[in-house]
Amino acid sequence: MALAEADLGDIGLAATIEALKPSLGRGCTRFKMAKKNTKPQAKTVQSSSAAAGDVVMADGEPLNLRNRYLAAFLAWIIPGAGHYYQRRYFKAAVFFVCIISSFLIGMLVAGNRCVYASWNQTEVRWQYVLQAGIGLPAMPAAYQAWRIRSNEDPIGTFMVAPRHTWTLDSWHRETASGFDMGTLYTMIAGLLNILAVFDAYAGPLPPPLPKSKSPKKGEDPDPESADVKQPDAASSS
Amino acid sequence: MESEPWIISTSWLYLFLYLPLMIAVSMVIGATRHEQTPLIIRQSLRTAVWVTSFMLVIYVVLQFVSLVFV
Numbered sequence: 001m002a003l004a005e006a007d008l009g010d011i012g013l014a015a016t017i018e019a020l021k022p023s024l025g026r027g028c029t030r031f032k033m034a035k036k037n038t039k040p041q042a043k044t045v046q047s048s049s050a051a052a053g054d055v056v057m058a059d060g061e062p063l064n065l066r067n068r069y070l071a072a073f074l075a076w077i078i079p080g081a082g083h084y085y086q087r088r089y090f091k092a093a094v095f096f097v098c099i100i101s102s103f104l105i106g107m108l109v110a111g112n113r114c115v116y117a118s119w120n121q122t123e124v125r126w127q128y129v130l131q132a133g134i135g136l137p138a139m140p141a142a143y144q145a146w147r148i149r150s151n152e153d154p155i156g157t158f159m160v161a162p163r164h165t166w167t168l169d170s171w172h173r174e175t176a177s178g179f180d181m182g183t184l185y186t187m188i189a190g191l192l193n194i195l196a197v198f199d200a201y202a203g204p205l206p207p208p209l210p211k212s213k214s215p216k217k218g219e220d221p222d223p224e225s226a227d228v229k230q231p232d233a234a235s236s237s
Numbered sequence: 238m239e240s241e242p243w244i245i246s247t248s249w250l251y252l253f254l255y256l257p258l259m260i261a262v263s264m265v266i267g268a269t270r271h272e273q274t275p276l277i278i279r280q281s282l283r284t285a286v287w288v289t290s291f292m293l294v295i296y297v298v299l300q301f302v303s304l305v306f307v
Contacts, residue, residue, distance in 0.1 A: 058271070059271055059272045061272070088272070090274050094264050094265065094268045098261035098264045098265050101257065102258065109254070177251070181254055185258065188262065189261075192261065192262065195266070195269045196265065198269070199268070204268075204269055204271055205269055
């Protein structure tokens with residue numbers, strides 16, 4: 001630490017890093033990134049906060065989102081992966097378990113047939129747009145559709161779109177309402193993952209402010225509602 | 238053909254499909270609102286109760302319409 005400070009040769013930067021250390025946890029990698037910035041003081045302090053990641057306020061405490069773009073991408077690819085990267089382990093587990101289990105239950109009740117991509121005369125499968133929100137688990141369907149479009153045989157039958165309408169009819173008949181329920185489950189799983197992506201990118205969405213009564217003259221506004229306001233100023237800097 | 242008086246005429250077992258979906262939705266919504274675990278759990282419970290109540294109200298209205306007007 002002392003060596004790094006000496007290398008930086010910048011007291012302002014060192015103080016900024018010290019202030020950010022608690023929110024960084026084991027911030028060795030971040031610290032190395034800050035070490036590269038040895039330019040004039042004003043720019044260096046600014047870049048040190050960028051190297052430390054975007055810090056937003058959540059539940060009254062600073063939250064380091066690290067590289068928010070990478071986190072959002074990881075969150076889309078695998079539910080919870082972006083939060084794991086941000087060291088938000090409980091939320092990563094919640095997102096992974098809830099979203100993946102919804103997707104798997106949907107696949108189960110529909111007999112592994114409800115996720116496929118199709119945009120032709122047989123069916124315009126707009127539901128896949130929402131299902132694709134879950135990222136990697138729904139990608140085989142896009143690959144299979146691409147193979148069919150390229151006049152190649154699909155690999156196996158997993159996530160392959162029905163070739164004819166009567167095939168689709170038979171799927172509905174065989175699974176009873178399971179096909180529709182499975183489609184619903186997988187669509188909701190994709191939508192939930194989009195919420196998780198936003199959470200990885202920008203932190204938790206503040207709950208709506210309660211309707212506070214207008215304070216009387218000479219009376220302080222409700223301190224609790226004031227706490228609920230979560231400034232996002234730190235992230236914009 | 239005798240009409241079924243209750244809307245849920247297929248099987249009550251279908252209602253069990255609601256449970257995992259409700260748990261997943263309320264937990265994810267709770268987790269996107271808060272960062273601390275107790276607050277996430279509390280928000281999830283609140284969401285689950287709210288959505289369930291809303292669905293019950295819709296069910297009662299539809300059942301009423303079904304019994305009275307159909």
